[in-house]
Amino acid sequence: MINAIEIKNLNKNYQDFQLKDVSFKVPKGSIVGFIGENGAGKTTTIKAILNLVKRDGGTIEMLGMDTLKDEKKIKASVGVVMDGCNFHDNLKTGDISKMLGSIYKNWNQKLYQQYLKKFKLPENKIIKEFSRGMKMKLQIAVALSHEPELLILDEATSGLDPIVREEILDVFMEFIQDEEHSILISSHITSDLDKIADYIVFIHQGEILLDQEKENLLSKMGVLKCGEEDFRKLEGDEYIRYRKNQFSFEVLVNDKVAIRKKYPEAVVDGVTIEQIMLFYIRGGK
């Protein structure tokens, strides 16, 4: 097994929205950042991966098994965190352990306690009294405590303050250290993905626009700032998207080194994932 998740030609039709031939992979031992604006299809894709919605076409393999045939077996080795807390308000952390201890065969009570301690989650309070950050940390602790091989996180870091976010990102980094574990993380907080992702998959209006190694992406792409006259000189295959300001053009270029060589006096900056996203969605071709 080389890929923790392998999606081929996933299709899902709603009245007003479609996933169109979504295909991408989550290679084993890596973190894949799944980005896109609200409503682009991130959550739908994740739900289709988990069989929470019925797909209209395509195949999905997880941990080397077909998700329709071996669903139960797969899910025993997958940890999922969704946007929000899914435990009932009146439960305490100990209750959760009792429940999940008999749902997951490999539930590790000790590990769970360790995470609770690490995240400073109180054992005597009911979940209703937890802050949003604490709830998210609890979900993540739970997702890790049955020793999964794969984590699927849907907006798990949104709505959290930067300190909690970093704490959680550290846990994710630790999780993939052994090269066996993998993470698929959807987020629109792209700075988190700048930090931890190995690959970036970018979905827009139900279609995959971009699927690349992050380092490759960030080291090659750049933003050229120039006037209209210089922009007109660019050839079609030298840039991906452009955005027009009041006085100048900002151009997302494929290969910043080549552009710098060709136009030595031009200003070409590096790019962040957020800028790439903005260029793709709001820029012109």
Place this chain on the structure above:
Amino acid sequence: MKGLILKDLLNLKSTFKMLGLMIFLFAVIYIPQGNGFIFGMIILMFAMMVVTTISYDDLAKWDAYALTMPVTRKEMVLSKYLVMAILNTLGAVLSLIVGIIGRMIMGQSFSTEILAIIGVLYLIAFSFGSMMVPLIYRFGTEKARIMMFLCALIPTGLILLFTQIKIPLPEATNPLIYLFLLLGFTVIMVSGSYLISLRVYSNKEF
């Protein structure tokens, strides 16, 4: 499966406490009057609780999350019916205890009449739940509640109508026939309801 049932019982922990208090109060008020009303109350309160567990689940968006675990949709549905059976049984047992204690306090001997009342109510509780669960799965808790009221109104209205126009209700010489009829009806209701729920739930998207 065990985990799912445990989840519902843990969630109802605080409800159980409040219910205990209410039953005590009702018992103090109604036992001296010596009518069977209290048994109906207790069993109905427990029978309603399966609905409460489903609305708790909705509130927490639990089902979508639970299905990311090694739990099948069939187990999700089956666990709800088992929880219903546990709650109904709990209600019946509690009714019986209240009945026995009540009789003892009032200095009367225990009569089979109480046993019959509780037995019938116990079976009706299953039919009630069997009607409710698939409606909830299909339409959600809020709408299902309104529908339930309508479902209860129609037979009540019919019975009222019958007594108004003085059609004699059938009278059997042996009351045991009623019991077996009711038992058969309950079994059909529960199994039919389970199959419908399973079908609705299997096609559900989260």
